[in-house]
Amino acid sequence: MALHDTEELKAAPSNQVESDVLDHETQTYVFPEQRQNPQTVYQTIHDQLILDGNSQQNLATFCTTWIEPEVKQLMDESADKNMIDKDEYPQTAAIEERCVHMLADLWNSPEAASTIGCSTTGSSEAAMLGGLALKWNWRKRRRGQGKSTDAPNLVMGPVQVCWHKFCRYFDVEIREVPMEGDRLLLTSQEVLKLCDENTIGVVVTLGVTFTLQYEPVHEISLALDKLQAETGLDIPIHVDGASGGFLAPFIQPELLWDFRLPRVKSINASGHKFGLAPLGVGWALWREKHDLPSELIFEVNYLGGNMPTFALNFSRPGGEIICQYYNFLRLGKEGYREIQIECSALGRYLADKIAEFGPFRIIYNGEGGIPGLCWELKDPTSSNFTLYDFADRLRERGWLVPAYSMPPNREDLVIQRILIRHGFTLEMAGELLVQMQIVLDEFAHHPPAERLTDSLVGAESSAHDHSGR
Numbered sequence: 001m002a003l004h005d006t007e008e009l010k011a012a013p014s015n016q017v018e019s020d021v022l023d024h025e026t027q028t029y030v031f032p033e034q035r036q037n038p039q040t041v042y043q044t045i046h047d048q049l050i051l052d053g054n055s056q057q058n059l060a061t062f063c064t065t066w067i068e069p070e071v072k073q074l075m076d077e078s079a080d081k082n083m084i085d086k087d088e089y090p091q092t093a094a095i096e097e098r099c100v101h102m103l104a105d106l107w108n109s110p111e112a113a114s115t116i117g118c119s120t121t122g123s124s125e126a127a128m129l130g131g132l133a134l135k136w137n138w139r140k141r142r143r144g145q146g147k148s149t150d151a152p153n154l155v156m157g158p159v160q161v162c163w164h165k166f167c168r169y170f171d172v173e174i175r176e177v178p179m180e181g182d183r184l185l186l187t188s189q190e191v192l193k194l195c196d197e198n199t200i201g202v203v204v205t206l207g208v209t210f211t212l213q214y215e216p217v218h219e220i221s222l223a224l225d226k227l228q229a230e231t232g233l234d235i236p237i238h239v240d241g242a243s244g245g246f247l248a249p250f251i252q253p254e255l256l257w258d259f260r261l262p263r264v265k266s267i268n269a270s271g272h273k274f275g276l277a278p279l280g281v282g283w284a285l286w287r288e289k290h291d292l293p294s295e296l297i298f299e300v301n302y303l304g305g306n307m308p309t310f311a312l313n314f315s316r317p318g319g320e321i322i323c324q325y326y327n328f329l330r331l332g333k334e335g336y337r338e339i340q341i342e343c344s345a346l347g348r349y350l351a352d353k354i355a356e357f358g359p360f361r362i363i364y365n366g367e368g369g370i371p372g373l374c375w376e377l378k379d380p381t382s383s384n385f386t387l388y389d390f391a392d393r394l395r396e397r398g399w400l401v402p403a404y405s406m407p408p409n410r411e412d413l414v415i416q417r418i419l420i421r422h423g424f425t426l427e428m429a430g431e432l433l434v435q436m437q438i439v440l441d442e443f444a445h446h447p448p449a450e451r452l453t454d455s456l457v458g459a460e461s462s463a464h465d466h467s468g469r
């Protein structure tokens with residue numbers, strides 16, 4: 001839900017689009033009195049949507065923008081399918097169940113055929129469910145020991161905003177290890193400093209939003225094993241594999257990050273990111289059935305049939321889950337591997353080329369993490385432009401390449417990031433590089449009169465925070 005301010009909406013240029021099809025006033029702020037011809041309404045909305053950005057040039061988003069015709073067809077055929085209505089749509093429910101077990105297999109659950117998991121609207125909902133399970137399990141352990149359950153905390157590195165939400169909404173103290181100097185990720189040493197008897201778990205991110213790098217799950221797991229041997233504290237890991245959950249199994253199969261590590265009790269991933277499903281699907285899985293506390297599961301019988309559910313939402317569209325299943329069958333490990341390898345290679349290619357421009361230092365070159373890259377200015381103080389200026393000029397040319405500042409304690413570090421998704425081609429990379437060169441030449445001859453800064457960007461445009469997407 002976007003919280004829109006009506007005055008702001010009135011001022012926003014996108015709402016001043018004239019349409020010769022429907023009267024402007026009636027389509028904006030006032031609930032219509034009369035019905036309209038469907039074709040007229042369709043054309044009006046269609047015309048408005050043309051002014052949206054071109055998703056192929058959106059290098060900010062993690063979400064898939066590649067949709068096969070068969071996926072469109074399946075989405076069309078399942079527009080009326082409600083995921084919660086498992087009694088009415090048993091085939092859709094069976095497909096969801098198969099996806100859970102295929103993912104459990106892909107992520108090496110020792111009980112792939114019987115473990116538990118669910119689809120969600122995305123990784124955010126999946127993170128809430130993962131966090132709740134950690135909190136419930138911790139509380140059960142503490143009660144068993146006759147100890148206080150007043151002050152649960154969750155340890156993490158630079159996380160996506162969904163973990164801030166989880167901690168605030170569900171009353172858990174957030175212990176976020178800040179970035180320091182060149183350390184932009186969570187490390188085992190930092191984890192050990194923050195863990196105590198009230199720690200419900202450690203969230204390790206496989207593909208950090210800000211820099212695209214993987215956090216060292218295996219190393220953190222080993223450190224927590226050692227902590228347990230020394231102190232008796234048994235602290236579980238939840239892996240936020242929003243992106244990495246659909247990358248590592250295909251292109252870094254030797255990397256230990258999943259249920260092969262017994263301490264990894266739950267994993268979330270976004271089907272609609274590198275899972276390549278249409279928007280609106282995520283996954284949450286537990287290592288073994290008993291890792292999900294049964295108290296969190298609701299039995300619902302009023303749709304006919306007794307159905308266990310674990311979700312924040314009730315009604316949800318079934319189409320994207322059906323299409324996720326289509327992708328699993330259509331691509332298999334081979335197809336996913338091919339696609340993700342190609343995306344990674346394009347990321348490395350762009351990293352090399354962008355380094356050659358001169359003013360930039362590559363922070364992540366596409367090697368070992370999410371397909372893509374990020375960079376900073378080598379010398380931000382003496383540069384006659386900022387990365388915000390660079391992003392702004394590229395945007396005028398249709399390319400969305402966000403610039404943003406890092407979270408604490410590296411707010412001083414401004415970087416720019418590109419995600420490479422399926423559908424981005426070598427030709428497009430070439431065109432982007434040409435546009436980048438043109439902008440850099442412009443800066444060389446006509447530097448911006450006033451350099452854009454973080455606060456200026458926020459005040460002057462309606463630019464959204466792209467770092468979190």
Ligand SMILES: *Cc1c(COP(=O)(O)O)cnc(C)c1O
Pocket residue numbers: 062121122123124125127160162205207208209240241242243270282468469
């Ligand atoms: C995108 C992302 C999320 C949120 O996922 P949605 O599917 O957009 O809800 C959470 N964590 C990480 C690491 C992400 O990249």
